[in-house]
Amino acid sequence: MIRITCPHCGPRDQDEFSYAGDATKTRPADPAAASAADWHDYVYLRDNPAGPHLEFWHHVYGCRHYVKVLRDVTSHAVLASGRPDETLEAGE
């Protein structure tokens, strides 16, 4: 069971969350100015790295906040977690 520490609720089981995918993707800030290529990249392309992966988990059964998580997807070890606006580094 992956245990994710929600910055608001503390450590919780993965099944309290709904996975919300790659957190490195940023939606074009000025949508009107964004090109088709920008949208294509945002909507369809993923780095999908094998190693530390920055991702969002939605705490649907808890505080209903999106939690940013840095997780090694080769071992599932959660390296860090925080609010969406935080920058995460792997730590203890």
Add this chain to the structure above:
Amino acid sequence: MAEYSVFSLIREGLTGHKGWIRAWRDPEPKASYDVIVIGGGGHGLATAYYLARNHGITNVAVVEKGWIGGGNVGRNTTIVRSNYMLDGNAHFYEHSLKLWEGLSRDLNYNVMFSQRGVLNLAHSDGQMDAYARRGNMMRLNGIDAELLDRDGVRRLYPHLDYSKDARWPIYGGLLQPRGGTARHDAVAWGFARGADRRGVDILQNCEVIGFERDGDRITGVKTTRGTIGCGRVGMAVAGNTSRVAAMLGWKLPIESHVLQAFVTEPLKPLIDGVVTYGAGHFYISQSDKGGLVLGGDIDFHNSYAQRGNLPVVENVMANGLAMMPNIGRVRILRSWGGIMDMSMDGSPIISKTPFDNLYLNAGWCYGGFKATPGSGYAFAHTIANDAPHETNRAMGLDRFESGHLLDEGGKGPTPKLH
């Protein structure tokens, strides 16, 4: 003893089986090959086989980082079907199913393809309509399909939950009689042996760690067994697609997720064909060894670990018991996981790429085993002719730009939902 038959088996039986030879050789890598296929899974091996068989291209190497068949082909629930709705998928999978029907003889290797039928259960009028639409599309594409009502389902599978306690009653189902299962490992070994006998080098423990390029041309493939020169390169590494693409600084519409599967203790025949539950993701069949082979949803998060966790396990079993209340006491003997290349529209990619001589085979999601012969066939054609085969025309990478998506489920660009 190279050729397999009941006669060779008897002869060997009488002489202590001393005459059998390696199913495939263990050669040293050559300096270069006309085609290098990356990935010794079902698709990579089938591609090499059809390159030799259909296109006479035999100076081919399949490079495999571990032992062949150790990836998803060796860990899948072996369901083979072509019950697709969208033309872009249907023709491809039906072609693949036709290849399955002649595969054991073609390979002189019994892959135990067994057409005991694939039944998808429906639990609401809306689901019946959706299955009707799919089944009708299948018929119009020349694919076998039957729409069963509740009694029809009951006649085939009397021991599903027809009680009033059923949380989601069974309304009926869509049956593809020609669907079934195959012996997954044998598929990898059979294609490997078939390719090897036609001159293909199968290089195991040979991981691709980089590429040598001249602009958009791939000139060589760097491996743990040295750099190997290449004319063309076909990539068929399934769950590792993004990893290998990253060696070229290339981003793809793919996420890797872990899918678990399970097998129970061996039982005397309990269910004949493949049955899938419609009110939650669950599918089950019984292997010839007697084990119930079952699976359900992916673990819903990116993963390169071939292991999952209990929430999905428990959800799978709960769905299983909701469908078959009689298997509560049957014991799970082993569980495992595999890394799946989930594409953004839930359909595969067999395509040319931005690189002149590199070709991509990926995005198989839950369903690439049934595609194995068709995929190898189409991919070999694409590599040999630098142009898609008619069956994979709709499966190009460009569809994500053009919007000609193949979204069977209508789930949109959210891989975990496909």
Add this chain to the structure above:
Amino acid sequence: MILGRLKGVNAFRLPTGGEIDRRRALSFSFDGKSYTGFQGDTLASALLANGVTLVGRSFKYHRPRGIFTAGPEEPNALVELRQGARREPNTRATMAELFHGLEATSQNRWPSLAFDAMEVNDLAGRFLVAGFYYKTFMGFPGWHFYEQRIRAAAGMGRGTVEPDPDRYERMSAHCDVLIVGGGPSGLAAALTAGRSGARVILVEETDGLGGRLRSERETIAGRPAMDWVARTRQELDSLPEVQTLTRTTAFGYYDDNMIGAVERVADHMPVPPDHVPRQRLWHIRARRVVLATGAIERHIAFPDNDRPGVMLASAVRSYINRFAVRPGRRAVVVANNDDGYRTALDLAAAGVEVMRVVDTRPAGTSDWRVRCEAAGIDIQDGAAVTKVHGRLAVIGCDIAPLDGSDRPRFEPCDLIAVSGGWSPAVHLHTHALGAIEWSEGRAAFVPGAARQAHASVGAARGTYGLASSIAEGFEAGAAAAEAAGFPTASRPEVPATDEPGQRPIRAIWATGDGKKRFVDLQDDVTVDDIALAHREGFVSVEHLKRYTTLGMGTDQGKTSNIIGHALMAEARGEPIPQVGTTRFRPPYTPVAMGAFAGGDRGRHHAPVRRSAMHDWHAANGAVFVEAGHWLRPQYYLAEGTPDGKAAMDAAITGEVRAVRHAVGLVDVSTLGKIDIQGPDAAELLNRLYANGFKTLAVGKARYGLMLREDGIVHDDGTTSRLGEHHYLMTTTTAHAGDVMAQIEWYLQVVWPELDARACSVTDQWAAMALAGPKARDVLAAAIDDGTDVSDGALPFMGVTTARIAGVPVRIFRISFSGELSYEVNAPADWGTHVWEALMDAGEAHDIRPYGTEAMGIMRIEKGHVTHAELDGRVTLDDTGMGRMASSKKWFVGRGMLDKPAFTDPDRPKLVGLVPVDGRTRIPAGAILVEDPAAAVPMGKLGHVSSSAYLSPTVGHPIALGFVSGGLERKGQTVWAVFPLRKLAVEVTITDPVFVDPQGDRLRG
């Protein structure tokens, strides 16, 4: 079968000793014959006590098999336990605790256990080698023919076709220290961890604590070791934060130190007590884990080493010491380590005649050997068993020097005790991604570096000494507690033990030749199969496994894997660690599917969602249908009308007529409702919806469509402006959850700068739509605070509040049916109250409640789309609502709309369909084509998405569908084909709005 004749008399029970309770005799049956055993027996020990040694048949060759072990690693003694709905195939007799009336049946044999026709497979064995089936069965009459026969022969026990009558339960636990294994090292760990005050859980697979000590004649502090176990248990029980779970198997080590364990609450009883679950599945989240799972003994592959009577040495000691059973009368012991001597001494002490101890090692000495010699037991060095005599039971064996210096000599015996050394149970350690290393000294893989927070101790770590196991336990338990933040006192001192010195093991995996030498007894994998796999290039241990099925049985190769891997290493001429071992996977021992499902079964498979008016519907003839988790009235049957197709059609038609001609009331509580507030609420809506929302006035509602980021239509619904900065959004039932999640996503992650807050109020408000020409009259009559709902005061798309029967309600004048319609929202606990008030007020107009079917027909008559149309592949243009998209603003999904595929004029677009003959139904799911007779594969124009078999309003069948080109084709006819039912209907393409296209009625 020498022993066979003495069945039924406990002839092999020792007069004293063991853990059995001789005062509590239990009767049980095996293959219909009844026997007696004692409380504390397993089925296996009770059978042995009764002289029953033939209990099963092997998987492939159907060879006679006996009881090989005394634990979870049993490959042979698999039986069908219990009968009928509770039948459990493949149950290990060695783990099944005896209870009164236990019924067991041998499996995988026909017609009988002693005579099994399928044993011909054994004679044909030379052809049925590993992987033979890949090489044949390809020709006439085809695989399917052969497969049917193979399937019938394969499998082991029979499952049941009846629903499992028992309950299962999930338990969630958290602790500081989890200890897996209740042997000496686990008990020692529990003691030091428990004394620290940490929260400790100790799980033990068997019914009692002590581990190997239950089966050995060990002493601790000069007293029988089990006294120490009892004292330790006493202390553990006295510690409030220590929980001991016996009959509980830790089956898997998952991420973040979560261990899955299954507790067999009632498997040792005939049936579970009322309401008590049969098994509990534990989720144990532990700060630290101590793995004290012990070690598993393995055998040596000699010819016919599978005959009933060949038994692991450790099992022999278990039957003697723990169960007070003599597993035979004359024994030969063969071993490559000192356990042979230990076993011989126990046999002798139990009155079993020890013919000889065969030590595969060259001559040498040790304390154990000296004790054997002192006991006058014959010992032969450097020799091995070369032949086993007897088929249904061992009657003797041939023994010969390994160097061939002498001819084999016959030794009569009915028991052959074999020890090939021990393999630490590293399963859980490797589940947790821990590394394993080869230990030459122990000839075994032992745990290496851990990846999660766990440590292995005792035999699980390859520490086979008792004192040292206890010492490791003390240390590991204390260290784990400290790591979890609980300081511990100094380590207790390790009690004195009496442990004779041992001479190291000398690995030997197979001896003799010729006859079948079994590596994996359950799956019938022989030494020759390993050689064949090597010859054919299946040299990776993973290939070896899959080609020969080595270790793929219910025991997962606990006793056999290492032997096969070692033999492959020999064949490859490489060291064992280089060849490696196959991957360990959960579960450690097989776990029932029901245990995983827990309570999520039957009605509780998924939670049911009920509307506030549910009980009213039920009491008033509603026939319910599932919609997501919701139960919704599909239609209402008049009192006493039996359900059925005709009754249903009549009910639905009546409901539609009522709404179209008078008035009806429908429960729409399932629609998602989202309360949105804040200065930027309007801006948020404007970005979410494709159409504009900035201009929506207070007290007004507006229909809106939202897209996904990929440009496809996501959901639709009405949003009302309740106040300056206050909106109420409604969503479809299906998308209520994900639209809410999307809004939270945009507010929290994408547009945090927006000052707006959103929360779901779906459950707060019971929602009902009052629809029909008489709706206003009924509403006005029901309102008791004089709120004016005249067309002037409350026009179409107007919103107001009022009181009905004392209840404050919100009223939205919106229409899905196309009639004059009001959606009334009442606080849920008063929903039924308001519903009844409206029904009363409507009585004068013969108001009828209507269900989803009537609603569906009426929305089709109006050409309204639902999820049947919005199937996740359609664009705004496809639905004909493209012009709604605002060009003045940017909205979610807009960036995708110019894709070539989206602007393709040939895309299927929404249209109405009517049968050319005016009669024939147009089935949903039909495909639209030009020519039904065209050759297959044929081109398609589109499909039928929704169908009203008979529209009471229009008077004939109608349907909605998507056709290439859309309304360009208006007036043309195409065919709706349904080959699954051999149907083809010629249809005319019409406007999708069949009723009141101008919308006069709803504005009326």
Add this chain to the structure above:
Amino acid sequence: MVDLAPLPPRLSPFAALFAATANDPNPGVTLSARSLDQVQIDCATDRADRIALPLPAPGRAVSHDGMRLISLAPGRWIVVKADAPDLFDRVRDACDGSAAAVVDQGHGRSCLRLSGPNARDLLVTGTGIDLHPRAFAVDDAASTALFHVAAILDRRQGSATFDLHMARSYAAAVAERLIAGGRQYGVAVTS
């Protein structure tokens, strides 16, 4: 203004279920339906200090002059009280100046009180959070999953008394699970 009918009695989602449930003479767990008023406060975290209520920290609940205040998330609380038709106005007034969204959830979430020696044993069959007294003390609160349904757990005074607040439409389904699982300890229900 015409004179209004008085507010009718509320219909609990547990009514039918409890009516059909036989009580055990000496129950290990007792389920009591509580009819409460409930108001949810949603406030920008930087403006929360303007709210004139003793708002508890995340994971906590406080009792304050007849009201129970429970933290759900940053800037989000619920305030519950029995028979308090004025609760909404009271909370709205207290939030004046904070621009908080104040939302009536009195009928949206139903409350069940679970008590008795086996209350904890029963709860852990449905939720994964740690309910050990060391980890979940009196006045601790958590939003979590209970039998796959979102629930707010509020630990009240006493050795094992918990208030469960659940979406009304799911409440009966959860109660059914609790009763089925509680039978082994003996169950009693009170409305």
